[in-house]
Amino acid sequence: GAVVSQHPSWVICKSGTSVKIECRSLDFQATTMFWYRQFPKQSLMLMATSNEGSKATYEQGVEKDKFLINHASLTLSTLTVTSAHPEDSSFYICSARDQRTSGHEQYFGPGTRLTVT
Amino acid sequence: GDSVTQMEGPVTLSEEAFLTINCTYTATGYPSLFWYVQYPGEGLQLLLKATKADDKGSNKGFEATYRKETTSFHLEKGSVQVSDSAVYFCALKGSYIPTFGRGTSLIVHP
Numbered sequence: 499g500a501v502v503s504q505h506p507s508w509v510i511c512k513s514g515t516s517v518k519i520e521c522r523s524l525d526f527q528a529t530t531m532f533w534y535r536q537f538p539k540q541s542l543m544l545m546a547t548s549n550e551g552s553k554a555t556y557e558q559g560v561e562k563d564k565f566l567i568n569h570a571s572l573t574l575s576t577l578t579v580t581s582a583h584p585e586d587s588s589f590y591i592c593s594a595r596d597q598r599t600s601g602h603e604q605y606f607g608p609g610t611r612l613t614v615t
Numbered sequence: 616g617d618s619v620t621q622m623e624g625p626v627t628l629s630e631e632a633f634l635t636i637n638c639t640y641t642a643t644g645y646p647s648l649f650w651y652v653q654y655p656g657e658g659l660q661l662l663l664k665a666t667k668a669d670d671k672g673s674n675k676g677f678e679a680t681y682r683k684e685t686t687s688f689h690l691e692k693g694s695v696q697v698s699d700s701a702v703y704f705c706a707l708k709g710s711y712i713p714t715f716g717r718g719t720s721l722i723v724h725p
Contacts, residue, residue, distance in 0.1 A: 502658075504658070532712065539718075539720070540717065540718070541704065541715045541716060541717040541718050542659070542704070542715050544712060547712070591658050591659065593659075603661070604708075604713060605661075606651075606658040606659040606660070606661075607658050608657050608658040609656075609657065609658040611656075
């Protein structure tokens with residue numbers, strides 16, 4: 499089956515610094531990837547849709563200047579949390595859309611735990 | 616817009632008990648329906664899916680039937696194991712992006 503990886507799996511950073519999270523589709527090409535945020539004991543909140551070669555589409559209420567998304571290749575999307583603050587601490591999950599499948603299946607990465615101190 | 620409603624948890628069961636996690640949805644058109652499982656500290660894994668009315672998805676002993684008349688997709692398992700302890704998300708996908716329920720935590724005791 500299709501595999502999506504994320505790196506790092508967890509990161510601790512100081513307030514005011516920036517953190518980059520990578521999402522890779524390992525055995526398929528993904529023109530579309532999605533970034534989600536998950537708060538403890540809550541569901542996934544879609545942050546943005548990342549499209550290869552074009553600008554990301556952000557959901558309402560998500561600051562595009564704070565959460566920078568780059569989808570430079572068909573297998574890699576990155577999310578950079580700029581000037582991180584403690585309230586940005588969360589579990590960030592990406593998914594990649596496999597267009598080879600008839601239902602355009604989405605495969606999820608294992609997530610990245612961000613803690614901002 | 617599309618929405619998914621799941622029963623609130625946590626659901627606490629003894630090993631070998633019967634499991635039902637209710638899920639109902641509202642959507643326009645004919646969405647595909649999914650159940651995802653999230654083990655502690657991990658991302659989501661697709662557990663099963665159904666793409667049209669009356670389809671039954673099944674995997675690892677779990678089953679769910681797409682019921683259009685009741686707009687439901689309840690998850691069932693005849694005999695749960697401790698290793699089934701996780702959070703289960705019901706989701707639907709219409710044309711593009713999935714909509715997730717809030718998740719139901721399942722705790723299985725030996």
